Amino acid sequence: MFKAEIYVSYKPSVLDPKAEVIKNTLARIGDDNVATVSVGKYFELTLTAPDQAAAEAQVDRICDEMLANVNTEAYHFTVKALEAAQ
Incomplete structure (x- = not known):
């Protein structure tokens, strides 16, 4: 048995509107760094x-x-073998 952890996100050249809203909101609440x-x-x-x-x-x-x-979108993943149940 194997466990895969997969991450999918927009490619850098694609506008991510949700991320822009979050970034703008963070700036408004003082986290402008x-x-x-x-x-x-x-x-x-x-x-x-x-x-x-x-x-x-x-x-x-x-x-x-x-x-x-x-x-x-781009993706990356890791696949790890799971220990056999004992």
């Missing part, structure tokens, strides 16, 4: 796969096909 804000999505998947490489390939495919709009 915040230079950038990024809003994204977080996913956790638990999957079975024959090995680490197969799990990573599957997660990459899932991100490309479903979890991220690859035209406007």
